[in-house]
Amino acid sequence: MGCDxxxxxxxxxxxxxxxxxxxxxxxxxxxxxxxxxxxxEIFSTxxxxxxxxxxxxxxxxxxxxxxxxxxxVDEMFQKKQLHQKYGDAVFNKKxxxxxxxxxxxxxxxxxxxxxxxxxxELKIAQYNLYNxxxxxxxxxxxxxxxxxxNDLHYYTRWWTFCKTIQTREYIxxxxxxxxxxSVMLDTLALGGDKAYFVNDQSNQLEGVGQGEEMYxxxxxxxxxxxxxxxLELVSISxxxxxxxxxxxxxxxxxxxxxxxxxxxxxxxx
Numbered sequence: 124m125g126c127d128x129x130x131x132x133x134x135x136x137x138x139x140x141x142x143x144x145x146x147x148x149x150x151x152x153x154x155x156x157x158x159x160x161x162x163x164e165i166f167s168t169x170x171x172x173x174x175x176x177x178x179x180x181x182x183x184x185x186x187x188x189x190x191x192x193x194x195x196v197d198e199m200f201q202k203k204q205l206h207q208k209y210g211d212a213v214f215n216k217k218x219x220x221x222x223x224x225x226x227x228x229x230x231x232x233x234x235x236x237x238x239x240x241x242x243x244e245l246k247i248a249q250y251n252l253y254n255x256x257x258x259x260x261x262x263x264x265x266x267x268x269x270x271x272x273n274d275l276h277y278y279t280r281w282w283t284f285c286k287t288i289q290t291r292e293y294i295x296x297x298x299x300x301x302x303x304x305s306v307m308l309d310t311l312a313l314g315g316d317k318a319y320f321v322n323d324q325s326n327q328l329e330g331v332g333q334g335e336e337m338y339x340x341x342x343x344x345x346x347x348x349x350x351x352x353x354l355e356l357v358s359i360s361x362x363x364x365x366x367x368x369x370x371x372x373x374x375x376x377x378x379x380x381x382x383x384x385x386x387x388x389x390x391x392x
């Protein structure tokens with residue numbers, strides 16, 4: 124089964140709106156950032172404007188000397204506009220649910236439960252930061268209320284990642300440590316003190332790593348990961364600082380693992 128790494132950590136970014144977040148990210152990470160949203164034409168009709176389906180730029184922050192250019196998207200921008208315009212009455216408009224499979228449900232509107240879930244999601248920050256370039260490898264970060272899912276840096280996929288930590292198999296020391304250092308710099312810059320590395324297909328995590336993490340506070344996420352039955356949490360930094368611990372980790376079953384990194388060994392270098 125193809126499994127990827129999801130890297131989850133805390134943030135203290137200013138998520139008041141897409142502009143304040145873009146400014147904060149640009150200052151902390153040093154990126155040039157264009158920010159805005161993707162327009163959905165059906166929503167534009169409800170909002171009584173004539174915008175076409177495309178990215179709508181709301182502004183651009185340029186960092187000099189120019190390093191990397193990213194785009195920040197507020198995934199809920201138009202939905203929030205609609206709710207501000209119509210209030211809860213917007214959920215009674217069929218156009219709002221244009222993606223909903225009405226044919227399957229005999230043309231009935233979504234259930235009360237579905238509407239309540241939609242209200243809940245409207246209150247959650249859902250931002251996507253990604254590199255705006257066709258010449259570089261795609262990298263991105265999802266930003267929610269207290270958490271980021273960071274895929275700005277690529278090292279490998281999940282099973283090779285496990286082997287690298289457990290037995291140092293496949294390890295290319297410079298690549299691996301540079302990857303860790305990059306994650307460390309991001310994590311600390313955004314207000315976190317450690318990063319969790321989870322299998323995005325893990326049976327034990329109930330969708331955490333696939334997007335379900337957005338419903339958690341950081342404290343709730345930590346408690347969730349730390350208390351999963353049959354999930355063993357391994358300290359990456361400790362495998363470098365304690366040979367006995369490294370030996371114990373090498374014998375653990377890969378499909379039961381999750382990792383965290385507090386970067387203690389790197390901080391001592």
